[in-house]
Amino acid sequence: LHSFPTRRSSDLTLVSTVSLSACVASSFPQGWYVVAYGNRLYLSTRDTAGPELHVFDITTPSSPSEIAIGSSGCKGYEMTDTIEQFVVRDQTVSGVTKRYLYAATDEDDRELRVLDVTNPLAITEATDVDLAGAQDGASVYLSGQKLYLGRMSASGAELYVYNTINPSASLPLLGSKDIGTDVLGIRVAGSLAFIATGKTNQEFQVWNVGNLSNITNVAIYNFGNIVGSGIDYEPDFIYATGQSTPNFQILY
Numbered sequence: 001l002h003s004f005p006t007r008r009s010s011d012l013t014l015v016s017t018v019s020l021s022a023c024v025a026s027s028f029p030q031g032w033y034v035v036a037y038g039n040r041l042y043l044s045t046r047d048t049a050g051p052e053l054h055v056f057d058i059t060t061p062s063s064p065s066e067i068a069i070g071s072s073g074c075k076g077y078e079m080t081d082t083i084e085q086f087v088v089r090d091q092t093v094s095g096v097t098k099r100y101l102y103a104a105t106d107e108d109d110r111e112l113r114v115l116d117v118t119n120p121l122a123i124t125e126a127t128d129v130d131l132a133g134a135q136d137g138a139s140v141y142l143s144g145q146k147l148y149l150g151r152m153s154a155s156g157a158e159l160y161v162y163n164t165i166n167p168s169a170s171l172p173l174l175g176s177k178d179i180g181t182d183v184l185g186i187r188v189a190g191s192l193a194f195i196a197t198g199k200t201n202q203e204f205q206v207w208n209v210g211n212l213s214n215i216t217n218v219a220i221y222n223f224g225n226i227v228g229s230g231i232d233y234e235p236d237f238i239y240a241t242g243q244s245t246p247n248f249q250i251l252y
Contacts, residue, residue: 051076150183175212
């Protein structure tokens with residue numbers, strides 16, 4: 001884990017480096033995905049012999065410290081799979097506020113997993129979803145109480161929308177759509193879903209999700225290469241990174 005101050009890109013300097021606890025011999029997990037939420041930072045690694053989910057206290061950003069979820073010698077939560085992407089959100093259910101982590105994983109029978117991470121010392125499984133087929137979960141995005149899940153190309157739908165009103169109980173399916181390709185990244189604004197895909201010449205797509213029983217395509221954009229490394233949105237702009245030149249594009 002590397003930490004950088006971000007006041008100005010021209011002033012980026014490395015302020016701290018943290019290594020994961022070496023709790024399993026000959027295991028060298030690759031850091032994969034990271035989310036900062038409040039004073040906690042959540043880091044996932046590729047599937048490894050040790051834990052794949054790690055939580056850091058970043059109250060002092062220049063000095064992050066890993067929380068001993070398991071033991072002092074083997075920190076982290078064992079997922080036994082790779083979390084491809086995840087989001088973290090505080091939610092109030094029946095008057096009780098909890099913190100949930102929604103994860104798209106490569107586990108065949110749990111492509112979507114929800115963890116209760118309210119207490120990082122006692123992480124528990126809230127619920128999970130087993131999609132038909134063996135294609136991996138690939139992307140996830142939370143907009144209000146709607147959770148959007150993307151998966152690798154399947155014989156059926158690759159885009160799913162779930163209701164997260166009570167994630168500890170279940171995730172009712174609100175809608176799904178056969179996109180015809182891998183759904184590698186999702187961002188949603190109002191009735192539009194911006195999707196990064198693995199389809200040549202159709203790498204960036206816009207879908208109308210205003211009516212979840214009839215999700216329809218609005219536009220297709222030829223990005224020139226696969227948008228597999230990252231996508232983000234702010235009003236009127238889409239930021240996307242690619243796997244080859246041009247590596248970064250801004251769409252508006």
